[in-house]
Amino acid sequence: MRRTGGALLGTVLGAALLLGSSAAETVLVGRALRGEDDAGHVRWSREYPAVLGDLTGPLLSGGTAYLGVGPVVYAVAGDGTLQARYDLPGQVTSLDATGGTVRVSTSGTGYVERFTLGSPGQGGDVQERVVFPPEPAVTGWLQGAAALVPEARLNQAAADDPLNPFLALREAGAAAQRGDRYATLNAVRRALAGDLPFPAWVQLAAVLDARGFPAAADLALDRARRDAAARGYDPEIRVSRAALFAYGNPSGYLGTLLAQGRLQRAEVWMRYLRDLFPRFEGGDALYARYAALLDAQGRSGEAEEWRAFSRELRAGTLYNLGAEGPRQVRASLRLVTLSLLLALCAALLTLTARAWRVQGEDTRALGGRWAAWVRHPLSRTRRVAVLYGTVGERLMVTALAAGLLVSVAGWQWANTTAARLQAPALNAGTYGGGWFAARLDELNLRxxxxxxxxxxxxxxxxxxxxxxxxxxxxxxxxxxxxxxxxxxxxxxxxxxxxxxxxxxxxxxxxxxxxxxxxxxxxxxxxxxxxxxxxxxxxxxxxxxxxxxxxxxxxGDLSVTLLRDLRAPLAVLAPGLGRSARLGWAFLAALALLALLALSLVIPRPQGAGRQGRPAGYRLAAVLLPGSALLDGAWGGVLLLVWAALVAGLALQTGVVGPAFAAALLPPGALPLLLALLVTSYALNAAALIRAELRFSRQRRRGLEGG
Incomplete structure (x- = not known):
C-alpha cells in the first residue's frame, strides 16, 4: 500500500513538472536566450557573443522561439532544443508572425529583403530564393561562430548546436589528437549530416581535405555544387577573386595544393572550379599553371585538355579574347594612340621644317613670325605651316588626326568597359537578390x-x-x-x-x-x-x-564615340573607369581635327612654290621615315609602320611607362621589332634617294628652261 501511494505521489509530481515545463517562457536577457518557468527559474540558456552580430527577437510562434543572430535565424523549441537554422543573405533586422507564417527582414548596404521561413521540421527551408552576397561576414559566419568557442566549452557547444558542422570538425580534431579514431570518424560523419549553404560546404571541404579526409571533402564539394545549382548559380557567369574568396576560397586552397605538389587532390578542386565557376578571375593563369604541372609529370594529354578548355571559355568574351580581353584591348589602343600621335607629330614637324624659311619671309611684312598672331591674326592663320603642304599631305595629316581622335575615344571606352565589366554585380556567379539589385543600380545601365x-x-x-x-x-x-x-x-x-x-x-x-x-x-x-x-x-x-x-x-565603341561627339564636354564628367586626362586628350584631338579639316578648304599661300627641300626638311625626312612622302599612300603607310614600331619598342621596354605592349607581343619580340625598324629606315632611304633624284631633274629642267 505504501508502494502504491509512493508511485501515485511520483506520478502527481511528474505531471506537475510537465505542466510547469509547458508553461516555460523563452526570453532574451542581455545576449542570452533563456527558458524560464513560471517561478523565474532558468531551465536552459544559450549565450551569443556580441561578435556574432545583433540579436533580433525572440519571436514565439507555434511553440517555437525564433531568434535572429547576425545573418541567421535559429528556431529553438521550448525545452531549448535547436530545431533549425535559417541561413540568410544579410543582417536580420525584424521577425514577424502576422498571418500565421514567420517573415524575416534582412538588410545590407543599400537594400532590404523579406523572406518567409518554412516549418522548422523542414530543416531551415526558406521559401524565397536566397542569394548570398560575396561578403565573408555573411558566407563565413558559421565557421567564425565555431572558432569563437573556447576549447573548454567545445563539447557542450557542439551538443547545444548540432547544426554547426564546424563545431563537430573541431571535436574531430580534438579526438584525432587523443588518438580516438572512432570518435574522430563519428564527428566527421556528424559534420556532413546537416544542410548548409554552398560557401560553408566549400569551407568544410577545405578543412576536411587538410585533415586527411579526402572522401569526406569530395562529398562536401559535391553538396556545394548541388546547393549552388539549386540557388541559381551558373558556370556562364563570371566570378571575381573577391567573390570566390567569400565563397570558401577554393582557388586559394587549390593554389596551396599545387604548391605542395598534391596533384591528385588538386584535380578534385580543379574539377569543382571547372564545373561551377570556370570563368573565375585569374582562371587562365591557374589553368596554365596546372597544365604545366601535368606536362612535367608526362601527362601531356590531360594538360592539352585543360588548355583546350581554357580556350573554349574565350567564346562570347570581348572580341573572343578571354577574361583578359578588356586588358588586351586597352593595351592595343594605348599602342595605337601612341603610334598615331608619333606619326602626326612627325608629319607636322616635317611640314614645318620645309615651310620654315618661306613662312618667315611671308610673315615678315606682317610684323614677324610670332608678332603677326597679335597684329594680323587672320593673315597669320593663312600662313600656318600645314597650309604650305599639298592637298594630299593635308589630307593625310587630317586622317591621322581623325585616327588619333578615335583611338583616344577607344582608349577611354576600353577603360570604362573594363571597369564596368569588373563590377561586383556582374561577377558573383549569379544574378538577382537585393545585393545584386543595389549594385546594379550603381552602373546606370544603358x-x-x-x-x-x-x-x-x-x-x-x-x-x-x-x-x-x-x-x-x-x-x-x-x-x-x-x-x-x-x-x-x-x-x-x-x-x-x-x-x-x-x-x-x-x-x-x-x-x-x-x-x-x-x-x-x-x-x-x-x-x-x-x-x-x-x-x-x-x-x-x-x-x-x-x-x-x-x-x-x-555601349559599343561607335555608340560611345557618337555620344562624345554630340556632347564633347561630357567626357570630363567623372565616372567609373573614366580618366580626366583622356577626357582632355579627346577634346584636344577633336579641336586639332577640326582645324586640320578646315585647312583642306583653304588655298595654299603664294610662297608655297618656293619651299624647295631645305636641310632641316631633309634631316627630318631621314630621321622620320615616311614623313616626307605623304603625297603618296605608301608614304603614309611607311610613316604609320615606323611610328608603330617605335611605340612598340617604347612600351615594350617601359621607356614611356609600364610595359603594356608585353601583353600583346610574344616573348623575344624585341629583336624582331629592331629588325623591322631597320627595314623601315632602309625603305625610307631608298624612297628619299628616288625623290631627291626626281627633284634634281626637275630643278635642272627649270634652270635649262630659264
Missing part, C-alpha cells in the same frame, strides 16, 4: 535589349515570371530573351509554345547552346554539362555573354 535581358533574367531567377516577361518584351528578337520566354512557357505547361520560342532563338543565333539544349540537341558547353548533372530535367536559361554585357554597361 536602356536597350541587353539591359532588359539582364534585368529580366534576374527577375526570372527570383521566380517573378511576370516581371521577367515585361522586361523581355523590351528586347524583341533577342535570341536569349526568346529562349528564356520559352522556359517560362514550359514552366506554365505550354510545351508547344516553348519549343516554338526555342526554335526562334536558335534561328536568330545558331550558336546559342541554351536553345539547342532545350530542343534536345545536346551541345557540350560548361553550362549545359552543369545543367545535365545538377539541374536535370530543368530547361536551360540563356545568360548574356560579355559582348551583351558590354552593350548594356557601356
Amino acid at each position: 536602356p536597350g535589349a541587353d539591359t532588359a535581358l539582364l534585368v529580366g533574367l534576374a527577375a526570372q531567377l527570383g521566380g517573378d515570371d511576370s516581371a521577367a516577361r515585361q522586361r523581355y518584351a523590351q528586347a524583341p528578337g533577342n535570341a536569349c530573351a526568346l529562349n528564356n520566354l520559352g522556359v517560362i512557357a514550359q514552366g506554365r505547361g505550354d510545351p508547344p509554345q516553348a519549343r516554338e520560342l526555342y526554335r526562334q532563338a536558335l534561328a536568330a543565333r545558331p550558336d546559342l547552346a541554351a536553345a539547342a539544349a532545350n530542343l534536345g540537341l545536346r551541345p557540350r558547353t560548361p553550362g549545359t554539362a552543369f545543367q545535365d548533372a545538377y539541374r536535370p530535367g530543368v530547361p536551360r536559361l540563356c545568360y548574356p555573354d560579355d559582348r551583351s554585357l558590354v552593350r548594356a554597361v557601356n
Whole structure:
C-alpha cells in the first residue's frame, strides 16, 4: 500500500513538472536566450557573443522561439532544443508572425529583403530564393561562430548546436589528437549530416581535405555544387577573386595544393572550379599553371585538355579574347594612340621644317613670325605651316588626326568597359537578390535589349515570371530573351509554345547552346554539362555573354564615340573607369581635327612654290621615315609602320611607362621589332634617294628652261 501511494505521489509530481515545463517562457536577457518557468527559474540558456552580430527577437510562434543572430535565424523549441537554422543573405533586422507564417527582414548596404521561413521540421527551408552576397561576414559566419568557442566549452557547444558542422570538425580534431579514431570518424560523419549553404560546404571541404579526409571533402564539394545549382548559380557567369574568396576560397586552397605538389587532390578542386565557376578571375593563369604541372609529370594529354578548355571559355568574351580581353584591348589602343600621335607629330614637324624659311619671309611684312598672331591674326592663320603642304599631305595629316581622335575615344571606352565589366554585380556567379539589385543600380545601365535581358533574367531567377516577361518584351528578337520566354512557357505547361520560342532563338543565333539544349540537341558547353548533372530535367536559361554585357554597361565603341561627339564636354564628367586626362586628350584631338579639316578648304599661300627641300626638311625626312612622302599612300603607310614600331619598342621596354605592349607581343619580340625598324629606315632611304633624284631633274629642267 505504501508502494502504491509512493508511485501515485511520483506520478502527481511528474505531471506537475510537465505542466510547469509547458508553461516555460523563452526570453532574451542581455545576449542570452533563456527558458524560464513560471517561478523565474532558468531551465536552459544559450549565450551569443556580441561578435556574432545583433540579436533580433525572440519571436514565439507555434511553440517555437525564433531568434535572429547576425545573418541567421535559429528556431529553438521550448525545452531549448535547436530545431533549425535559417541561413540568410544579410543582417536580420525584424521577425514577424502576422498571418500565421514567420517573415524575416534582412538588410545590407543599400537594400532590404523579406523572406518567409518554412516549418522548422523542414530543416531551415526558406521559401524565397536566397542569394548570398560575396561578403565573408555573411558566407563565413558559421565557421567564425565555431572558432569563437573556447576549447573548454567545445563539447557542450557542439551538443547545444548540432547544426554547426564546424563545431563537430573541431571535436574531430580534438579526438584525432587523443588518438580516438572512432570518435574522430563519428564527428566527421556528424559534420556532413546537416544542410548548409554552398560557401560553408566549400569551407568544410577545405578543412576536411587538410585533415586527411579526402572522401569526406569530395562529398562536401559535391553538396556545394548541388546547393549552388539549386540557388541559381551558373558556370556562364563570371566570378571575381573577391567573390570566390567569400565563397570558401577554393582557388586559394587549390593554389596551396599545387604548391605542395598534391596533384591528385588538386584535380578534385580543379574539377569543382571547372564545373561551377570556370570563368573565375585569374582562371587562365591557374589553368596554365596546372597544365604545366601535368606536362612535367608526362601527362601531356590531360594538360592539352585543360588548355583546350581554357580556350573554349574565350567564346562570347570581348572580341573572343578571354577574361583578359578588356586588358588586351586597352593595351592595343594605348599602342595605337601612341603610334598615331608619333606619326602626326612627325608629319607636322616635317611640314614645318620645309615651310620654315618661306613662312618667315611671308610673315615678315606682317610684323614677324610670332608678332603677326597679335597684329594680323587672320593673315597669320593663312600662313600656318600645314597650309604650305599639298592637298594630299593635308589630307593625310587630317586622317591621322581623325585616327588619333578615335583611338583616344577607344582608349577611354576600353577603360570604362573594363571597369564596368569588373563590377561586383556582374561577377558573383549569379544574378538577382537585393545585393545584386543595389549594385546594379550603381552602373546606370544603358536602356536597350541587353539591359532588359539582364534585368529580366534576374527577375526570372527570383521566380517573378511576370516581371521577367515585361522586361523581355523590351528586347524583341533577342535570341536569349526568346529562349528564356520559352522556359517560362514550359514552366506554365505550354510545351508547344516553348519549343516554338526555342526554335526562334536558335534561328536568330545558331550558336546559342541554351536553345539547342532545350530542343534536345545536346551541345557540350560548361553550362549545359552543369545543367545535365545538377539541374536535370530543368530547361536551360540563356545568360548574356560579355559582348551583351558590354552593350548594356557601356555601349559599343561607335555608340560611345557618337555620344562624345554630340556632347564633347561630357567626357570630363567623372565616372567609373573614366580618366580626366583622356577626357582632355579627346577634346584636344577633336579641336586639332577640326582645324586640320578646315585647312583642306583653304588655298595654299603664294610662297608655297618656293619651299624647295631645305636641310632641316631633309634631316627630318631621314630621321622620320615616311614623313616626307605623304603625297603618296605608301608614304603614309611607311610613316604609320615606323611610328608603330617605335611605340612598340617604347612600351615594350617601359621607356614611356609600364610595359603594356608585353601583353600583346610574344616573348623575344624585341629583336624582331629592331629588325623591322631597320627595314623601315632602309625603305625610307631608298624612297628619299628616288625623290631627291626626281627633284634634281626637275630643278635642272627649270634652270635649262630659264
